[in-house]
Amino acid sequence: MAFNLSRRNLLAGAAGGAVATVAGCTTKSAAIAEEAGAFPAEAAAVDNPYLLGAPKGVALLSRNENPYGPAQSARDMIAYAASKGAYYTAQGATEKLLKMIADRHGVSPDHVALSTGSGEILSALALHYGPKGPIVAPRLFWDTTALYAKNLGMAEIQRVPLSAEMEIDLPAMEAAVTSETGAIQLCNPNNPTGLVTPGNVIRPAVRRMAAKAPVIVDEAYIELADDEAGTTCVPLVKEGLDVIVTRTFSKIYGMAGIRMGYLIAKPEIAQKVQSVVMSWTPSTSIAAAIGCYNDMDFINMSKGKIVECRDMVTATLDTLGMEYLPSQTNFVYFKSGKEANALQKAMADKMISVRGQYMDYNEWTRVSMGFVEDVEKFCKTLPDAVASI
Ligand SMILES: Cc1ncc(COP(=O)(O)O)c(C=O)c1O
Structure with a gap:
């Protein structure tokens, strides 16, 4: 049975009213990015329509979600928030979450801005800095929000080739930054490669670049890095530099x-961006985040499952002699030796959803971690799927 799990289909398939209500710039920008080819549609026809979650029987391993979430601590707060859903979000709840985040990072709350997913804030940043000059970025990164601004005619992306090891080439990026640069955008760990740039490498480079233009460091997967504290660029914010770190509850927290x-x-940037984000973050989202932000049991459980799955995947790839990049995220980018879109289709025929081709990386496939049993299914199916192409 074929299925199609592209975000565009989610948009088209959901009830129209719901789309109009929930479609902040993030959802729209993802759809626009798919149009532009950043996220090719995932399989053939839709014959398994669904509203939420994974279609029955499908191993959903294409979107870097954490199906073990949301944590019970978040669900309890969502239920409570739903009972108060008649009211706009209370300022006290927003302030509480701002303070929790600020305390964790050792900054004051005016250093923090909230948004409806990190995609919204990244889109706002692209709209803010894009008109000033090109956004310098690695050739392969999570480009959805930069493409959103580009599609509105408000940004150009200046892509810098990756190194031979498919790492972000920081010296080349530094060389690309000029007085005309609007902003620099990095993703650490990077998506779709899964590679981390260590703190002692990224921080000096970001420090130098930030002297020339604002640097956005998208840390959507940082909680999965082996050394989160040593990798994050938050210390550079504390130094007062033009560095903007973004985080999300969509990945380790399982709240996509x-x-x-x-x-x-720094406060002037945080306040500026907070004033231009497009949506009013739902009270359910803020309540859920308050509920689970410091839920270390859930975070450790999730990380354990993800590492277990990642080990299974890399063991399978080792057995098959396939090249892969050492991931510090909840996905693995591997070289199957077959056309990525053909492998995506072969897996879809077996009810497993993996990502299709990125740019001209035609033999590379990204598989996300998910339920352990779904990843087991992927590992068992991969040899036959590859052989069938
Ligand atoms: C690197 C990266 N940053 C940001 C996002 C946006 O996530 P969200 O808008 O759900 O926070 C994603 C989503 O896949 C991502 O991979």
């Missing part, structure tokens, strides 16, 4: 559908 994200930056 709930929509909550934030940035940490």
